[in-house]
Amino acid sequence: MGQITVAQAIARLLEQMGTEVAFGLNGHGNWALLDALVHETKIQSVAVRSEDHAVELADGYWRRKRGAPLPIVTTSVGPGNMNAVPPIATAYYESIGMLVLAGVGATHWFDRGGIEEFYRQGPEDWVAILKPISKKAFTAIRPDTVLETFLRAYQTAHSGRPGPVVMALPFDIQNTLIPDDLPDPTPYMVSHRPAPDPQGVSEAIELLKSAERPYVVVGSGIANSGAYDALFEFAEATGIPVAVTPTGKAAFPEDHRLSLGCIGRAGTGQGNHGARRADVVIGVGTHFTDIDTGAWTLFDIPNATKLIHIDIDPTELGRAYPTAVALTSDARLGLEALTAAAREAGITERTAWTAELDGVRSKWLADTSEMRTSDIAPLHYARVTTDTAAVVAEKCPDASIHFDTGNMLSFGPSFLPASSRHVVHSGFMHRMGWSAASVLGASLASGRGPAVALLGDGAYLMRATVVPTAVELNLPIVWVVMDNRSLQIERETMLKLYGRESMCDYRIEGEQELWGPDYVGMSTAMGAQAVRVSKAADFKPALEEAIDSRKPTVISVDTELETPQYRAIWYPYPADYNATWKPGPLDDADAGHK
Known part of the structure; x- marks a missing residue:
């Protein structure tokens, strides 16, 4: 019997379990695990530019596959691990299975308050943050039991209601030698779901x-x-x-x-x-x-x-x-x-x-037809989503389409006809920019097939640094960015509620005209193809060309800000603590604003 490190053992088990891809970012807490994954397995390792990207790529991968083998994420210590927290919350509340292997410092230094340790409430206590937002979160404590713990964590992530499981791996445990007779992982990859009474x-x-x-x-x-x-x-x-x-x-x-x-x-x-x-x-x-x-x-x-x-x-x-x-x-x-x-x-x-x-x-189709075919310039969201669906249905009907939050939430549900089962929405946490990264994972899960993200300019700006990763992987991703230099869905509601907007419109101080970055120039600088569309008739050809190119492409679409948007139901947010609220149909007098 030989000996290998814990990191090598986990990497070998992941390979035996059919793992296709691991997403991560290098930091001193996960060196051993990264070394084993990259150099001692055939698992594809995807290096991202931010830890939240790693989780969101895994999110998109799961939404395309919906089952084991799980996507793997690895992050590292302090702020690196903290960057992963918001998308882990999304994964938990939206039932996304994944295993996050987070590097932390050596146990020898626990509770000494060393670099990037979460120590003030307990020794290396980062996982405590994750308890309400993950299916399970814990720190491995012994090298001789870590593989059993790892396999149970894996099983927890994909069985029952799936969700993210986070396993923190101290640096010394990753590097500790253990026997190389590895357990059979097969039982931990199978789960049987409950039937109704x-x-x-x-x-x-x-x-x-x-x-x-x-x-x-x-x-x-x-x-x-x-x-x-x-x-x-x-x-x-x-x-x-x-x-x-x-x-x-x-x-x-x-x-x-x-x-x-x-x-x-x-x-x-x-x-x-x-x-x-x-x-x-x-x-x-x-x-x-x-x-x-x-x-x-x-x-x-x-x-x-x-x-x-x-x-x-x-x-x-x-x-x-x-x-x-x-x-x-x-x-x-x-x-x-x-x-x-x-x-x-x-x-x-x-x-x-x-x-x-x-x-x-x-009647509804007739009533909304004008929006779907609108020729206004700047463009109407409904025209963009309708044309996107038509192009995808014609050219690549099985492609993943991920639509974001913000004003896209008003049009993705009802104005984006689905040509496949792979039109998805992050519909609980609504983290802005989720789709910009998640489509990369979906593309990888589909064998590098085309994938389209529909999102606003505010959302794109929050997650645009994922573009270099798509360029490095040479993935056929298209980001359709609705550029109106404002947070439109918040703006519309604030105007309805208060008669004025607050921190929705972006402009240079002292100027009245709205301002925003040049998304074409910015995206080109990151290695993508990019084009700006200002007329409705130009959008379809631009999207067709982007899909045909099979290159990462950003289409910046000049979109309308002042035209009333689609909203099937306006309803009030409870704004008076002392008022009584109850669910049920609204009287006309109670119809509200959101």
């Missing part, structure tokens, strides 16, 4: 049998479960229309006759109408956020509507609305059980209901 399924079917206006709404749980086919089969078998949340985008074919599109504050007319009118709602893999429900004003649960709620995480069941039936279950297994039981019960389409929704759909 049969009694609960029977109760759900009883509700559906008497429903006149049944309605399904799904979130990102469909993607993590791989429940696309199960959802399609359930809809086809029962004739129940399907809506999606922004994080559930692309879970159901948008050209299907039973598709209602997205719901919520930027939802479709038919999606939101169905939510208001439904008498039984089946929620799958969603916890009904304020974005999804217009601040909980769409559904009248439990008064006029009964909720059947399916989620793999029991703590999400009934969080926003009380349930008539709560099923702790994997989305795919839950839908398969409901499909079988519904067929046996003879549940079929309520044609009057679907005809009603068809009429609303036709």
